Amino acid sequence: MAAKTTLTEIARHLDVNVGTVSRVLNDKAAQGRISDELAERVRRAARKLGYVPNASARATRTGHFNCAALLLSTIAGRSYLPHGLLDGLHDGLARHNLHLTIAKVPDSELNNPEYLPKFLRTLMADGLLINYTNNLPPHLVEAARHGRIPAVWINTIRPADCVYTDSRAAAVRATEHLINLGHRRIAYLDAGWIRDSNGELHYSVGDRLAGYRQAMNAAGMAPIELRYEIGKLSFNDEIQRARAWIRQHNRPTALLCYWHNALAGLVRAAWLEGLRLPRDLSIATFGGEAARGSALRVSTMVEPEYEVGRHATEVLLRKMAKPRSKQPPRVLGFAWHDQGTCVPPNG
Amino acid sequence: MAAKTTLTEIARHLDVNVGTVSRVLNDKAAQGRISDELAERVRRAARKLGYVPNASARATRTGHFNCAALLLSTIAGRSYLPHGLLDGLHDGLARHNLHLTIAKVPDSELNNPEYLPKFLRTLMADGLLINYTNNLPPHLVEAARHGRIPAVWINTIRPADCVYTDSRAAAVRATEHLINLGHRRIAYLDAGWIRDSNGELHYSVGDRLAGYRQAMNAAGMAPIELRYEIGKLSFNDEIQRARAWIRQHNRPTALLCYWHNALAGLVRAAWLEGLRLPRDLSIATFGGEAARGSALRVSTMVEPEYEVGRHATEVLLRKMAKPRSKQPPRVLGFAWHDQGTCVPPNG
DNA sequence: ATGAAAGCGCTAACAA
DNA sequence: TTGTTAGCGCTTTCAT
Secondary structure, three states: OOOOOOHHHHHHHHOOOHHHHHHHHOOOOOOOOOOHHHHHHHHHHHHHHOOOOEHHHHHHHHOOOOEEEEEOEEEOOEEEOOHHHHHHHHHHHHOOOOEEEEEOOOHHHOOOOOOOOHHHHOEOOOEEEEEOOOOOOHHHHHHHHHOOOOEEEEOOOOOOOEEEEOHHHHHHHHHHHHHHOOOOOEEEEEOOOOEOOOOOEOHHHHHHHHHHHHHHHHOOOOOEEEEOOHHHOOHHHHHHHHHHHHHHOOOOOEEEEOOHHHOHHHHHHHHHOOOOOOOOOEEEEEEOHHHHOOOOOOEEEEOOHHHHHHHHHHHHHHHHHOOOOOOOOEEEOOEEEOOOOOOOOOO | OOOOOOHHHHHHHHOOOHHHHHHHHOOOOOOOOOOHHHHHHHHHHHHHHOOOOEHHHHHHHHOOOOEEEEEOEEEOOEEEOOHHHHHHHHHHHHOOOOEEEEEOOOHHHOOOOOOOOHHHHOEOOOEEEEEOOOOOOHHHHHHHHHOOOOEEEEOOOOOOOEEEEOHHHHHHHHHHHHHHOOOOOEEEEEOOOOEOOOOOEOHHHHHHHHHHHHHHHHOOOOOEEEEOOHHHOOHHHHHHHHHHHHHHOOOOOEEEEOOHHHHHHHHHHHHHOOOOOOOOOEEEEEEOHHHHOOOOOOEEEEOOHHHHHHHHHHHHHHHHHOOOOOOOOEEEOOEEEOOOOOOOOOO
16 A cells, blocks of 8 residues: 655655645645745645645644534435435535535444444534434434534424425415316325334424315315325235225315325326326325436425535534524425426316 | 543543553553453543544544545436445445445536545545446546545446446346246337446446347347437427337337336326236336335336445455455346236236 | 644553 | 553644
8 A cells, every 4th residue: 555645745855844835735825925936846746746635634633524424314224315415415515625424323223222323422523414304213313412513403393403394385385286276176195104213203294284284274175185104004005095095085186195105006096996197186296306207207396405405504514613503494495396297177 | 612522631530541541442451451440430431521532533543534435426417326325335334333425526516527526635535435327527437546545336347346236137037037927029128328427338228238138039039129318308208209119019018127217208108008007018127226115116126225335345345454455346136026017918 | 934843632552 | 550652644833
């Protein structure tokens, strides 16, 4: 392994002082201006010798790591990290020369209530991004809170230091859209299977339902609610439930769905029942940015994952600058992505 | 900000030496056994004072970072990181107390041929995981190669130090499955839109097609190939292409598809053409682990993302142990996930 | 305009 | 069994 070039080596090589080399390479020429000639020689030598600064040494000296850590939620043992969110976080951090470190509870530790991810056992990050969509073990939440390291909560409603999306407003919008198309029997397909480790539901479950009800009531229409815990049903059972529901209820002409992956069974059922989509049934749903290109092209209220990520980094940077401050919550709106599955009833 | 506790503070607190504290807390009691009593006092103090070791200081001293960096491919400006892969990597690394740092080229730098992710500009990782599915800018590949840091290539075929899946064998298997069900007119839907920055196709594009052809030829059947660059078509155009193709070719009774998200248009077209699935058209596809739960439930050759991740970390650890060694490639098989969309023709 | 030197928190070789 | 000490690579204050 070719030894890594250090500042000292460059200094020796040029027969100047380490401090000088450091100042040049960090553009700290501010104090005690360094001659352009020397500066140039230093830069040249650094390039020639392939100098790469050592992040750890710098961190030990300066006291900060230039690193943000992302604590991931899990779904059935798998981490939850939509691509847009990763990109938003990454880009936002990169802009400030922070790198992103990722941690979740490894599968092997899922049942171990003692386990802490490395960055909670070790000083290595200046800030914490907590992705609290669901299923974050409570003891982790506790540890993060006690870690005294500036933290921002993604996807959860708190009095401060959080970024989340306005599910309720979006549900109102989507429902009104269907109403404006002329629908009167509009159903809502719930999918309350996103519970955290305390068995509690994610806020979006309640908020979307509330938004739907609000819009229906405002228009003087009766809510029609279909609800099953998708995770607990086989796909066939899911289909059977959906079929029964389609027959039973004097079929609605439109449907709003909590999350787009809950639609598979319903769409299959509609198919089997001989419905023509969207003519016989308009469908709108909530979904992630991936829903845009996904196989089941349904008109979607798209969660602005990238923007959530960007905002989260901004809030985090402010927290890092003023650790004791409370940053106001950032509430983001959804984007409507029309994919042609919402049309007037019978047409 | 409450000052972080350091080893020195603990030492002062107990009026013992730093070295002693360090040894206790690192179980380095091997040399010069420390009395159980002192050891216990040290541990207690550490807990009481909330001691958390400083990763950077440790790294500067020991010379290694206990960190692996993941270099991401991008798709249309979005990073490509299937969840299974992330989890496999993360779990594999966690087992050895390595943490995972992530980098891609930020959106703002996509057109900047000079840009290097932070961990290529800075010493901060002991090993590199290169996710080379596609679209990794060539200058990055070059930089990674020259970085002299042990690297493992994910999802690409190289003579050594790589982990990839056997697309060809899987295509043979899938095709034979359809043949064994009694199909004779089996089509292959290509989707050669995964090109890297050199305009070259990912190996899987060629390999899957080759596997399909091989199985068809071996059975004395004529390959039927449908090909369009999905990324370049609107969804409507995609549907039109698929409809025309369905009518034109004395319709095949079965279809194998390169990747499951390429099926949206075809399924919609089949629908519009009045086909009943799977009776009139059996469908099999390749896909990621997410395809299992995705909205379009199609029988899938599932890419073992988690296993790829696990193997990649293993190979990387060996490389790190012996940086000059060449680790043999790991070739992994796909898993067949039957979702009922492959049935005998006309039944 | 540049050098000298201290010290960040930690580990490990050497002493006692 | 514990203490002492050097030093990892870097930044920064203070001299010059």
